[in-house]
Amino acid sequence: MNRETSRSGLAALTLGAIGVVYGDIGTSPLYTLKEVFLPATGVALNTHNLIGATSVIVWALMFVVTLKYVVLILRADNRGEGGALALTALAAHAVQQRPRLRNALLLLGLFGATLFYGDSVITPAISVMGAIEGLEVATPTLKPYVLPISTAILLGLFLVQRFGTAAVGKVFGPVIVLWFAVLAASGAAHIAQQPGILAALNPLEAWAFLSQRGWHLFAAVGAIVLALTGAEALYADMGHFGARPIRLAWTGLVFPALALNYLGQGALLMGDASAIENPFFRLFPGALVLPMVGLAALAAVIASQAVISGAYSMTRQAVLLGFLPRMGMRHTSASESGQIYVPAVNWALLAGVVGAVLVFGSSSALAGAYGIAVTLTMLITTVLTFFVIRDGWGLPAPLAVAATTFFLAVDALLVAGCAIKFFDGGWLPLALGLALFVLMSTWARGRKLLMASLRSDGLELLPFIESLAPDEAHRARRTAVYAVADPTLVPQALLHNLKHNQVLHETNVILNVAFHDHPVVDEAERVEVTALSPGFWRVLVHYGFMEEPDVPAALALCGPKGLAVQPFETSYFLSRETVVPTPGGGMANWRERLFSALSRNSSGVAGFFKLPDNAVVELGTRVQI
CATH class of the missing domain: 1.20.1740.10 (Amino acid/polyamine transporter I)
Structure with a gap:
């Protein structure tokens, strides 16, 4: 048979x-x-x-x-x-x-x-x-x-x-x-x-x-x-x-x-x-x-x-x-x-x-x-x-x-x-x-230059969250997922929540999605979960270049690793960078302008990662390259 x-x-x-x-x-x-x-x-x-x-x-x-x-x-x-x-x-x-x-x-x-x-x-x-x-x-x-x-x-x-x-x-x-x-x-x-x-x-x-x-x-x-x-x-x-x-x-x-x-x-x-x-x-x-x-x-x-x-x-x-x-x-x-x-x-x-x-x-x-x-x-x-x-x-x-x-x-x-x-x-x-x-x-x-600029202006994540007092801000009874390009830095959306809203969530997930130069990643290796401090977690999600990213599905795999993410109690905070070309360094000015135009017209992260539309908060920031 x-x-x-x-x-x-x-x-x-x-x-x-x-x-x-x-x-x-x-x-x-x-x-x-x-x-x-x-x-x-x-x-x-x-x-x-x-x-x-x-x-x-x-x-x-x-x-x-x-x-x-x-x-x-x-x-x-x-x-x-x-x-x-x-x-x-x-x-x-x-x-x-x-x-x-x-x-x-x-x-x-x-x-x-x-x-x-x-x-x-x-x-x-x-x-x-x-x-x-x-x-x-x-x-x-x-x-x-x-x-x-x-x-x-x-x-x-x-x-x-x-x-x-x-x-x-x-x-x-x-x-x-x-x-x-x-x-x-x-x-x-x-x-x-x-x-x-x-x-x-x-x-x-x-x-x-x-x-x-x-x-x-x-x-x-x-x-x-x-x-x-x-x-x-x-x-x-x-x-x-x-x-x-x-x-x-x-x-x-x-x-x-x-x-x-x-x-x-x-x-x-x-x-x-x-x-x-x-x-x-x-x-x-x-x-x-x-x-x-x-x-x-x-x-x-x-x-x-x-x-x-x-x-x-x-x-x-x-x-x-x-x-x-x-x-x-x-x-x-x-x-x-x-x-x-x-x-x-x-x-x-x-x-x-x-x-x-x-x-x-x-x-x-x-x-x-x-x-x-x-x-x-x-x-x-x-x-x-x-x-x-x-x-x-x-x-x-x-x-x-x-x-x-x-x-x-x-x-x-x-x-x-x-x-x-x-x-x-x-x-x-x-x-x-x-x-x-x-x-x-x-x-x-351009992406390399953008990442370098974000790193030079960013705050280190671990010292920052360790410096937070337990009662420094009101804790919302939800899970906040901060999608970031560099998981070692403080997400801009997290800073905005503290500065303007004076609020933190009970569970804060620093999420980074990595794409690799091999076509498929085994499900057993899909997510890495690290506890950083009370209420803070770092999650790395891995995909091959032939795979279709689905972040909510990946987060569901975090439960056996100690992090339970409830779909209906989760908000996704995204940063959208507005690239500002500057003279000198980086690339030729026409290439920086081209990169800026491509960045403005790229599709949103939410759809790309299959995030639920009614649970996404998007914040903008201007970055010079």
Whole structure:
């Protein structure tokens, strides 16, 4: 029974992984091979180059996705979690004895995480447009409708985010399984007609193709890299599905289907060079083109949904790790904590995606903007993985070098291939990433300066409460919880109560919430309770960066440790700092102003920590940085 349950659970996770993890890379056949033979790449459309280019795509999938991500990177899990920030935390922890290197890796990983948002803008745009452009194959008279239909689909996709993805998610897996089955069948049918394309399975054909390109090598690689976009999702979604289902899905269905389809497109072009206008949709007879446009559109929406949900999750991680200010987040499922909706991110992505569609106008034009953010993220992932292998796992340096040098060289080639597309649109995801990097680094630096200012002006907590006379103030028969950033200092709200109201509570809790660079904290380690003096307690609450903070629930765990907190007899006192930029020291004046604006517009602590609205008292204070 347990074995059957285990098998059914593994099958469900594998099906889910196919639907969520592989939607992006699964839609790459819509446009990749067509881009390889554009005039700008200098690759002539002939049998020799078709075999060579197809061989490069198949072996790139083998080396980059199978060997690098499926075999190596999926082993670098941060307590079961993956992704740019999880790997960054893992690498930083591995070199924590070297502060300068640790800070450098944190900045590098943070930049890699910001590039994900650039990808989140381009992926929905190019996937949906690549699918809808199949209408032109069905009948050229529909070409004027491609842009408005694509825009309408994207608008609808972002507008329904507020309702959650639970219902839609149930059909993700079966739809993408059907998609990959169709990819494999259509490719195999054309391979049977032109079996000569199977020569592409020889890696020497890939090497010959690349070595013959000369200075056109980078242009060709810049197009071929489109087949690899979405590879990072394998690692980023490891926490949702686990490494084994992701590996099974790739080796059992996704990789074979992709390889067959690319080989099939190559076989089609060997027999009919005119199919280069859209080799994917030309794989199908005329009667099936419109149904395939519908299926491709569904696959593109699913691929886009995975990226959008990833942007929400990345934002939550960044907030909890202190790289972004608190912002409004809504949970769209009562049972799945990972299903969240972040309005600010949703509308920013919508503006970016629709803008990209309207400005670029076609999937080919968008291909110029696609790839550079993804390949830079791949390169950063390899660098961080080296330090995880060498310092985290403690393996010998030669082994760590051997495990990563080849992938580093491949990633560098891919980055160089995409870099030549900088002025064709590659600047867009880089600009978005850099802007977010400035914003995140400014917020993290500003928070450090703010904490330093609060510490310099604050009073030490222990001497202060020890100096209080038992009858110095009236004692209210309630519990006061003072949420503070530094639990060693006297909360401003406590001083206000004494100075203006001349009152103390019978029970005073100095509460500090700490977020850690590992994803989950064990319930047994959730709270630390320390008795300071009669009527005063210090409570430290710990969360991982993948967890949802719930302070009332955490305080309920304090009872067995000697502190009983009654929900209906508790008031929460919060301090809201108004940041005042000052010249000199700290950061550049424009960064201080940016931090001040972010601080003013961050969402409240009460909602973020799930505090009851009718039990919160918020007090403001002005702080100079």
